[in-house]
Amino acid sequence: MKNNIKKVACIGSGLIGQGWATLFAAKGYEIIMQDLSEDILKSAVEQVALNLNFMEDNGRLQLGEAATAYKRIRATTDLAEAVKGADYIQESVPDDYxxxxxxxxxxxxxxxxxxxxASSSSGLLMSEIQKVATRPERCVMAxxxxxxxxxxxxxxxGGEQTASETVDLTYNLMAKLGKTPVRLKKEVSGYIVNRLQAAILREAVDLVASGVASAEEVDRAFCSGMGLRDPFIGPILRAHLAGNGIEDFLENYADSYRLRWESMATWHTVSPSMREIFVKNVNEMSIVRKHSLEKIKNWRDKMLVEILKLDRSCR
Ligand SMILES: NC(=O)c1ccc[n+]([C@@H]2O[C@H](COP(=O)([O-])OP(=O)(O)OC[C@H]3O[C@@H](n4cnc5c(N)ncnc54)[C@H](O)[C@@H]3O)[C@@H](O)[C@H]2O)c1
Structure with missing residues (x-):
């Protein structure tokens, strides 16, 4: 496997492919984006330019770096052309097998x-994808x-057939990009964060659909409570701090957590009636009524830039 990665291909140029292309170009890699049509690629490249400008305007790139990074980007509808000479390929096509x-x-x-x-999948298993490859050992989830x-x-x-070298090289590449790579010991649907997100989202939908609180109140409660700690304290350290250490927490909170877990939602699909209530509630949220999706995304990104300025290590 290649250690010295210089040229990267991004296959699929939707939201995620654009983000990868932005990041790789910003970090000095030659990028080629690929998708099904010229029109898709045109708007993807435009979005990458906007992303790079956003990074420069918000101190994530030095003055002039956005223009230099933009010059590293090419686009093609031809997969063979896209992957030719690529040392690393990041696939971001729709999330189905x-x-x-x-x-x-x-x-x-x-x-x-x-x-x-490498695949950007949000939760599929590499073992199921790499079966089609003659060289499955170089296939990995990122x-x-x-x-x-x-x-x-x-x-x-990695999947069952992924070489540990592939996982190591991908981990090192991500660290070099300035990412925070987290390596799973084994495959599981949704990996770590999307499992946690799925658990929280199910409970949030259920709280709204069963009339406990509005979407606005659920989100406000989250953001003013656990959300404020989330940037630097995960759910496990939170439990350790909630009692007098984790053993004390597990003992003293066993009953109250049992009651919560017993009464929590266990459904697997949002029913039509829940969907109706939930969608209505989300559309009634004041931020959703007042602002466009674009405006909210831009605000989210500006807030993220501010949070990323914090030194989040415990010294
Ligand atoms: N959206 C998210 O929040 C998110 C987060 C992390 C990971 N992901 C994962 O990233 C991947 C892409 O998600 P997205 O949100 O960018 O989707 P998207 O729908 O925005 O983009 C997918 C792109 O792939 C293109 N495409 C489809 N078939 C193709 C093919 N055969 N060859 C080349 N391009 C093809 C489509 O035209 C589209 O531009 C998925 O696996 C998804 O689970 C998504």
Missing amino acids: PSKRKVFKEMDALVPCDTIL HPFLPVHLLPLVEIV
């Missing part, structure tokens, strides 16, 4: 055996978070 397998099969046939093939060019986390996990 048929789409992933199709692209992995094609990439696998086109590139030399030492090119790493799951980013939106916005990819700002949020540091990348979850890295």
Whole structure:
């Protein structure tokens, strides 16, 4: 596998592909973006330019670096052209096995055996995708978070046939990019964060749909409570601090947590009636009524930039 990664291909140029292209270009890598049509690529490249300008305007790049980074970007609809000479390929096509397998099969046939093939999937298993590859050992999951060019986390996990060298090289590449890579010991659907997000989202939908609180109140409660600690304290350290250490917490809070867990939602699909109530509630949120999605995303990114300025280590 290649240690000295210089040229990167981003396959799929939607929200995530654009974010990866922004980040790689900002960090000095030659980037080629690929997607199904010229129109998609045109708007993707425009979004990358906006992302780079945002990074420069908000102190994430030095003056003039956005323009230099932009020059590193090329785009093509031709997969063979995109992957030619690439040392590392980051796939970001839709999140279903048929789409992933199709692209992995094609990439696998086109590139030399030492090119790493990474997937951005939000929760699929690499073991199920790499079955179509003749060189499954170089296939790995590298799951980013939106916005990819700002949020540091990348979850890295191999499938049953992935070589540990592939996981190590991907981990090192992500660290070099300034990301915070987290390596899973084994595959699980949704990896770490999307499992946690799924648990919280189910409970949030349930609280709203069952009339406990409005969407506005659930989000306000989250952001003014656990959300404020979240940037530097995870759920496990939180439990350790909530009692007099984790053993004390597990003993003293056992009953109250049992009652909560017993009464919590366990459904797997949002029913039509819940969906109706939930969507209505979200559309009634004051921020959603007042501002466009674009405006809210821009505000989110500005807030993230401010949080990222904090030294979040405990000294
Ligand atoms: N959106 C998120 O919050 C998020 C976060 C982390 C990871 N992801 C993962 O990243 C991947 C992409 O998600 P997204 O939000 O960017 O989706 P998206 O729908 O915005 O973009 C997908 C892109 O892939 C293109 N595409 C489809 N088939 C293709 C093919 N055969 N070859 C090349 N391009 C093809 C589409 O035209 C589209 O531009 C998914 O696996 C998703 O789970 C998404």
